[in-house]
Amino acid sequence: MNSREQERLVVIGNGMAGVRTVEEILKLDPARYAITVIGEEPYGNYNRILLSPVLAGESTLDDIMLNPPEWYAENGIELISGVRATAIDRARREVVLADERRVPYDRLIIATGSRPFILPVPGNDLEGVIGFRDIADVETMLQAAKNHRHAVVIGGGLLGLEAANGLMKNGMEVTVVHLMDTLMERQLDAEAGAMLRRSLEERGMKFVMPAKTTEILGDENGRVRAVKLEDGTEIPAELVVMTAGIVPNKEIAEEAGLYCERGIVVNDYLMTYDPRIYAVGECVQHRGVCYGLVAPLYEQARVLANHLAGRGWMTYEGSVTSTKLKVTGIDLFSAGNFLGGNGADELILKDEKGGVYKKLVIEDNRLTGAVLYGDTVDGTWYFQLIREGSDISDIRGRLLFGQAHLGDAGHAEDSVAHLPDDAEICGCNGVSKGEIIAAIKEQGLFTLEDVRKVTKASASCGSCTGLVEQILASVLGGDYSAAPSEKPLCGCTDYTHDQVRKAILDNGLKSIPDVMKFLEWRTPNGCATCRPALNYYLLCAWPGEYEDDLRSRFINERAHGNIQKDGTYSVVPRMFGGVTTPEELRAIADAAEKYGAKEVKVTGGQRIDLFGIRKEDLPNIWRDLNKAGLISGHAYGKALRTVKTCVGAQWCRFGTQDSTGLGIKLEKLTWGSWMPHKFKMGVSGCPRNCAEATIKDFGVVCVDSGYELHVGGNGGIKVRVTDLIAKVKTEEEVLEWAGAFIQLYRETAHYLERTAPWIERKGLSWVKERLEDEKNRKALFERFRFSQQFAQVDPWAEMAEKHEDEFKPVAELV
Amino acid sequence: MTTVTDEWVKVAEVADIPPLSGRVVRTKSGDIALFHAGDGNFYAIDNRCPHKGGPLSEGIVHDCHVTCPLHNWVLNLKTGEAEAPDEGKVATYEVKVKDGAVYLKLGGA
Ligand SMILES: Cc1cc2nc3c(=O)[nH]c(=O)nc-3n(C[C@H](O)[C@H](O)[C@H](O)COP(=O)(O)OP(=O)(O)OC[C@H]3O[C@@H](n4cnc5c(N)ncnc54)[C@H](O)[C@@H]3O)c2cc1C
Ligand code: SF4
Ligand code: FES
Numbered sequence: 001m002n003s004r005e006q007e008r009l010v011v012i013g014n015g016m017a018g019v020r021t022v023e024e025i026l027k028l029d030p031a032r033y034a035i036t037v038i039g040e041e042p043y044g045n046y047n048r049i050l051l052s053p054v055l056a057g058e059s060t061l062d063d064i065m066l067n068p069p070e071w072y073a074e075n076g077i078e079l080i081s082g083v084r085a086t087a088i089d090r091a092r093r094e095v096v097l098a099d100e101r102r103v104p105y106d107r108l109i110i111a112t113g114s115r116p117f118i119l120p121v122p123g124n125d126l127e128g129v130i131g132f133r134d135i136a137d138v139e140t141m142l143q144a145a146k147n148h149r150h151a152v153v154i155g156g157g158l159l160g161l162e163a164a165n166g167l168m169k170n171g172m173e174v175t176v177v178h179l180m181d182t183l184m185e186r187q188l189d190a191e192a193g194a195m196l197r198r199s200l201e202e203r204g205m206k207f208v209m210p211a212k213t214t215e216i217l218g219d220e221n222g223r224v225r226a227v228k229l230e231d232g233t234e235i236p237a238e239l240v241v242m243t244a245g246i247v248p249n250k251e252i253a254e255e256a257g258l259y260c261e262r263g264i265v266v267n268d269y270l271m272t273y274d275p276r277i278y279a280v281g282e283c284v285q286h287r288g289v290c291y292g293l294v295a296p297l298y299e300q301a302r303v304l305a306n307h308l309a310g311r312g313w314m315t316y317e318g319s320v321t322s323t324k325l326k327v328t329g330i331d332l333f334s335a336g337n338f339l340g341g342n343g344a345d346e347l348i349l350k351d352e353k354g355g356v357y358k359k360l361v362i363e364d365n366r367l368t369g370a371v372l373y374g375d376t377v378d379g380t381w382y383f384q385l386i387r388e389g390s391d392i393s394d395i396r397g398r399l400l401f402g403q404a405h406l407g408d409a410g411h412a413e414d415s416v417a418h419l420p421d422d423a424e425i426c427g428c429n430g431v432s433k434g435e436i437i438a439a440i441k442e443q444g445l446f447t448l449e450d451v452r453k454v455t456k457a458s459a460s461c462g463s464c465t466g467l468v469e470q471i472l473a474s475v476l477g478g479d480y481s482a483a484p485s486e487k488p489l490c491g492c493t494d495y496t497h498d499q500v501r502k503a504i505l506d507n508g509l510k511s512i513p514d515v516m517k518f519l520e521w522r523t524p525n526g527c528a529t530c531r532p533a534l535n536y537y538l539l540c541a542w543p544g545e546y547e548d549d550l551r552s553r554f555i556n557e558r559a560h561g562n563i564q565k566d567g568t569y570s571v572v573p574r575m576f577g578g579v580t581t582p583e584e585l586r587a588i589a590d591a592a593e594k595y596g597a598k599e600v601k602v603t604g605g606q607r608i609d610l611f612g613i614r615k616e617d618l619p620n621i622w623r624d625l626n627k628a629g630l631i632s633g634h635a636y637g638k639a640l641r642t643v644k645t646c647v648g649a650q651w652c653r654f655g656t657q658d659s660t661g662l663g664i665k666l667e668k669l670t671w672g673s674w675m676p677h678k679f680k681m682g683v684s685g686c687p688r689n690c691a692e693a694t695i696k697d698f699g700v701v702c703v704d705s706g707y708e709l710h711v712g713g714n715g716g717i718k719v720r721v722t723d724l725i726a727k728v729k730t731e732e733e734v735l736e737w738a739g740a741f742i743q744l745y746r747e748t749a750h751y752l753e754r755t756a757p758w759i760e761r762k763g764l765s766w767v768k769e770r771l772e773d774e775k776n777r778k779a780l781f782e783r784f785r786f787s788q789q790f791a792q793v794d795p796w797a798e799m800a801e802k803h804e805d806e807f808k809p810v811a812e813l814v
Numbered sequence: 815m816t817t818v819t820d821e822w823v824k825v826a827e828v829a830d831i832p833p834l835s836g837r838v839v840r841t842k843s844g845d846i847a848l849f850h851a852g853d854g855n856f857y858a859i860d861n862r863c864p865h866k867g868g869p870l871s872e873g874i875v876h877d878c879h880v881t882c883p884l885h886n887w888v889l890n891l892k893t894g895e896a897e898a899p900d901e902g903k904v905a906t907y908e909v910k911v912k913d914g915a916v917y918l919k920l921g922g923a
Contacts, residue, residue, distance in 0.1 A: 453898070453899065454898075454899055455899060456899050456900065523876065523877060524852050524853075524876075524877050525834060525852045525876050525877055526876050527874075527876050527879075527881065527888075528873070528874040528876065528881030528886060528888075531874055531876065532874070551832070551834045551835045551874070551875065552874065553874075554874070554883065555869075555872035555873070555883040556883075558872075559872070563869070563872065563883060563884075565866075565884075567867075567868075567869045805830075806837070809837065809838040809839060809840040809845070810825060810826045810830050810831065810837035810838065810839060810848060811823075811824075811825035811826060811839045811840070812839075812840040813823060813825070813839060813840065813841045813842070813920070814840060814841065814842050
């Protein structure tokens with residue numbers, strides 16, 4: 001494997017962060033390095049987090065292996081296991097091993113993790129006094145449980161309670177000695193800590209707290225027999241597990257002269273003070289913080305791999321973390337700044353009898369922390385709100401009751417926890433909940449991308465993404481699995497939608513190849529996910545300048561018709577405001593007959609759909625319809641679809657305004673506009689709302705005094721009623737608001753994100769502020785009108801003229 | 815009109831099919847999708863997705879793959895095989911380019 005061009009990359013530490021970094025590098029550039037991994041533990045790589053379930057007998061060692069030794073061989077990685085690295089010789093660029101071997105490196109990653117903090121008290125080296133860190137510790141505990149009765153766990157944090165729970169499950173009598181008066185005080189406030197203590201006591205766990213350990217007493221054979229506290233109490237124990245904190249393994253770096261404080265100090269690229277040496281994982285101190293959970297370490301691993309693969313544009317800026325206690329039957333979740341204080345608001349729900357406690361911390365209309373006890377269903381959702389910094393002022397009143405109770409506002413995402421295993425999650429690919437869970441467990445999946453690749457769930461239309469994420473979170477514990485706060489656009493890049501859009505504008509990128517080159521796409525020409533997105537972003541950023549790339553459009557938009565199951569197309573001419581004429585109807589009827597339409601149907605958007613048209617006939621039928629003045633209805637596109645209207649004041653006795661006329665004006669203003677997703681409007685002549693304007697992306701309800709404007713509705717799989725955004729007096733204002741709203745959506749939504757989720761992500765107030773500000777609204781409207789100049793070209797006329805040939809087979813060999 | 819034999823048959827000019835796009839070649843035994851792939855080469859496979867028969871010629875072409883327009887299966891143009899986790903395969907046909915024209919060999923699948 002050691003070819004001359006390859007640089008030698010050596011990793012000290014065969015743990016979770018180090019190996020994850022190697023995996024990420026292999027994904028980016030598998031041939032770049034000759035890799036050697038040195039690990040003190042005599043195994044492949046395993047999932048340390050799951051040692052707790054192994055101890056509790058809920059999982060086995062085999063279950064938690066991530067990469068067996070064969071994996072290293074298959075990927076050309078040299079694994080030196082069961083040997084400790086003792087020194088780094090920076091002058092000669094070699095790592096020195098305990099058996100005196102020397103391993104040369106060009107670049108070195110230190111990923112030595114941390115070790116349990118062993119209290120500096122007399123007797124701490126007696127037999128039976130251990131930490132809780134690795135497989136050997138678990139084996140010691142299981143052995144002790146067979147031969148002894150009493151265990152003391154020192155330290156009532158996450159690790160300590162998981163250890164205590166596991167030992168109890170193995171039949172031991174366990175006492176937890178804790179220095180503080182709240183359990184898990186780094187994750188819980190006093191209330192939640194007290195509730196947790198009560199329910200653990202009910203299970204038989206004993207607590208002595210607050211209490212300080214002063215000595216560990218041994219018997220004549222040198223084995224521990226008791227723990228002695230400051231007040232003189234002695235607690236019998238034949239096993240003592242110290243879980244009073246962890247200490248980063250920084251010595252090997254420190255002795256090599258690398259700058260360390262609590263951990264090995266690194267910059268935002270995870271580089272130490274020696275540019276050839278990097279560090280990642282729990283041994284690291286980044287911007288003053290040492291992390292002890294997997295999620296932030298995996299984020300670090302991604303950044304480091306990106307850097308080592310020569311991409312060099314990602315930086316690590318620190319993480320918000322969340323935790324969940326892995327004790328079966330106890331639901332507990334905490335994230336962010338859960339203590340509040342300092343002028344932060346707190347929302348609290350407490351049901352002592354029911355065993356439920358929830359506290360949410362809010363600063364500046366944003367959720368910044370959460371503690372949940374007893375009911376953690378919404379943990380993932382809260383954590384997402386925290387990481388995304390979403391404005392929650394609109395849902396503040398209902399926030400505590402959880403996502404399912406947002407009701408009309410449509411934030412509801414039914415919890416998957418209650419679904420049976422055979423429930424179908426991904427309708428597109430027919431994947432059930434059980435299959436997803438099995439794949440996650442059996443194949444050790446951590447991310448949404450992984451699940452997509454292996455099971456295909458949410459890989460197609462993506463509407464079940466939220467459900468899949470919930471399943472992932474519930475299986476993995478909701479903590480370390482969390483995907484980065486913003487997801488990359490697709491597997492071809494690590495950039496998010498917003499980063500890509502910003503790069504396009506900031507750097508004047510004007511074609512898809514330019515974007516891919518500038519942002520170093522991993523694939524030569526993208527995939528079916530990113531290409532249409534980039535095409536749209538460029539179209540939106542450079543109206544009139546960017547030339548639409550048809551090869552990056554989905555077939556419906558390329559053929560300007562909806563492809564049907566049998567490969568034929570449907571054709572829908574536009575009918576402004578749902579109004580037509582006898583001549584138009586005649587032309588449609590003639591076309592339907594001439595081209596053998598298999599079905600003629602009136603659509604929900606008040607127009608007529610001709611089904612079963614053959615592809616090669618499309619240019620001709622369009623030409624015929626064009627002659628009668630009909631143009632494409634964009635019924636196939638991520639674009640303005642229809643403006644549904646009722647008859648309004650002209651005919652209806654309840655009507656307050658000319659809803660039909662206004663609908664026509666709206667459609668004339670907006671047709672042809674390409675959008676992140678399809679976009680529908682409606683205008684009702686009075687609050688009876690016959691045009692169903694309140695489930696449209698933009699809806700107008702006429703009232704005596706003017707017009708109510710509604711946004712963000714959706715009549716799809718998940719019905720969402722609109723939010724009222726403004727009341728205006730004149731038609732001109734309606735048009736201006738509509739155009740400005742559309743432009744805001746066009747400029748800031750992610751591709752394939754409809755207005756409803758977009759508003760939920762950005763916050764209604766955010767949208768409102770931007771539109772209420774008159775200057776801003778007018779500027780948006782101006783930009784919209786400018787881009788419409790170029791967009792309002794009937795694609796049918798254009799296609800029939802320029803691309804007619806492409807609709808036919810290129811050859812007929814019959 | 816051309817007859818179908820084991821011989822190379824000219825089916826298109828290179829210019830008919832810009833890079834990253836596909837077209838249909840109609841034959842007696844069904845439609846074949848002819849692609850100009852990201853690597854600059856031409857490939858031909860059956861125009862029926864192994865999943866539910868989607869018209870592959872209408873998919874988005876990227877590198878040497880096409881994504882089916884109906885449910886996003888990704889097919890390898892070189893081998894005709896569906897990318898994991900999907901399983902399935904379509905027939906492939908030999909293609910060559912000579913003097914600016916694209917030739918297809920039907921028998922040689
Ligand atoms: C019981 C338990 C439960 C946990 N539960 C959770 C949880 O629910 N959620 C969560 O997010 N996190 C949890 N964690 C924490 C998580 O496991 C760690 O954050 C993570 O494993 C750290 O990864 P790392 O690569 O930095 O260190 P490690 O995974 O510890 O890897 C470091 C490796 O380096 C080796 N090593 C050290 N020094 C040397 C040397 N000089 N030479 C050679 N090899 C060396 C060590 O033997 C070790 O194998 C838990 C940890 C434990 C112990
Ligand atoms: S919405 Fe009002 S005005 Fe329009 S048709 Fe219904 S009742 Fe009449
Ligand atoms: S028919 Fe091709 S993916 Fe379903």
